[in-house]
Amino acid sequence: MAKVPKPSELLLDYALPKAEWMDTKPDFRPGTWCYPGKAKNLDVLQLPHAREWNPPDEDWKLPSNWKEIIFEGLRDCLDKYRSLRIFMDVCVRCGACADKCHFYIGSGDPKNMPVLRAELLRSIYRKEFTTAGKVLGKIAGARELTEDVVKEWFYYFFQCTECRRCSVFCPYGIDTAEITIIGRELLNLLGLNIDWVVGPAANCFMNGNHLGIQPHAFKDMIEFFVDEIEAVNGVRVEPTFNRKGAEILFITPSGDVFADPGTYTLMGYLMLFHEIGLDYTWSTYASEGGNFGLFTNHDTMKKLNAKMYAEAKRLGVKYIIGGECGHMWRVVNQYMDTMNGPADFLEVPVSPITGTVFENARSTKMIHIVEFTADLIKNGKLKLDPSRNDHHNVTYHDSCNPARGMGFFDEPRYVIQNVCNNFHDMPPNTIREQTFCCGSGSGLNTDEFMEMRMRGGLPRANAVRHVHDKYGVNMLSTICAIDRAVLTPLMDYWVPGVGVTGVHELVGNALVMEGETERTTDLRGEPLAGMEDIENEDV
């Protein structure tokens, strides 16, 4: 039975516990942790120590030599990644990062301060790998590795979305996301991961995408959207699948295929490619842009990334265009080249419509759909009617990975402002490189984690509420599939009345297509501004 507080405690005991951080343990309350990875999924990914276990349980069934495994794993990482050793040694605990984390701002839990989250690992590093830590112990910020420490790692490394906002403010450039990545890598050595990460990673490994949609079903679902587009404007687009010899392979997160509102963004891609007559193909095997390997370990990330390039090679395309995804772009921009690159069997991307050479993708041979579209607009190749988005008053959420992982700030705004008449940016310290995370990235977008997601998303929602109140903003646009899925409940809780859209949904709405019938609705079937009565008459 739950502890019933005494009447005297009810009023006085409203405070959170005040104790030294090393002396507090996480409380595995529902809503603050994610379900553990299932053994079958760990097995598929060939991750060690697959077993059934549960975070609130006392016994996590760790392997008997778990300490050795962690120390050996940490030693291996320190040898392999020089950056990690620097990040472990160089922090002076200045606190510049402390209040920059959305989870800390929203929760008030000091262990969500990036500096303290890193200390969870650093304290163990000091004790085992530094003389000062060995001799001076706690005085030098060192502590023993215990099972409670492992539990604390699991709790807090899965309360970090690896968004890197903190690293923008670190005077030494410590990338705390990389510390979380290593923390998760070490936890994986003990078979500790969450199912929302290893499930999609295993599905992607086996079937090509996070949900495990098989090739025939993937094709079927995209054809379903072909019908939907035809119902909106009478144009029948004709996508091809696994077509050898196509000029371009298009890869997008599978979230766009099966979850609203991402599906409308996918319709936007289909319409754009049809209108410009792009020689491209979908792959039903590399049917996932997302890479949950990034949230598992380096090997899994490498394997899943390699699949996209293997498919590009098999189909004989010249280069790849990637859809509106978040972490796919972090993987491609920051890790692909050293993991699987250079992709020298592909060609440097050149837009077949404008002739623009995308020098920025010289090595990875993969360009972002938004830069591709921005280039089309810049060169006057698209006929656009932005008034078709007049029922939307739009703001833009810089998705963390394209923003901080590749400096992608202006292209999305350029596209939006060409396809919409009403646009208002959020305040400067909440956008561009300082953008606040959605609170659900890095594989934390699972429903059992909803309470913590609402905490993490609070700063973002607070900025949206500001433009909602001030300018009447009713649509939050973004270029990440996870964002499109998770900002919807976030808005529903914090700022009801604000919808979520991908940028190419807005492009699809505004795009004037050859042979189209007069549009009365947007891609969602909702009446365009001024067309409300026509819709009613139809009914």
Add this chain to the structure above:
Amino acid sequence: MSLEKFLTESRTTVLKRWFDAVVDAYPPETTRLLKKEKNQFANPVGHNLSQGMEGIYDELAGGLAPEKVQPHLDQIIRIRAIQDFSPSQAVAFIFLLKKIFRDVLGDAHTDEGISPQELLALETQIDSLALLAFNIYMECREKLCEVRIAEIKNRSFRLLQRANLLAEIPEHESEFKKGSTPIT
């Protein structure tokens, strides 16, 4: 002194003590952030707490119309409902007002105080605030469940739609003829 005058004159003092009492309940590092950071986007919790408290106080001083005080309570409780608080901890900030009013009255000279009847009336209004706070807290928690359910439904909607087209709506013959396979 009338209650009205007392509430007007004590506004700054009470609000300061109330805000401090609420944010002192957070860990010390967080208390510092909540008190010091003035940018509303860098410190949304502190900003919303203080804005909400000011609104509640002014409504209390103005006679407490539930529909007017509700948004201010919501501004605070929506945050505390998803932070690491028990339900009683989440709404306890309302009851702190009673103690603060008594303390402020105790600090004042006796001849400037308000009558016991007026104090009781004020405390009754605070009790009403607490009852409203319970409602809002429950609304927030229910909303949390609601968005969770909606997310699960939305995640599988397109898949179910495909399956349903085949299994339950045979009049869409063109779809049926394609021989699409339902996803199980």
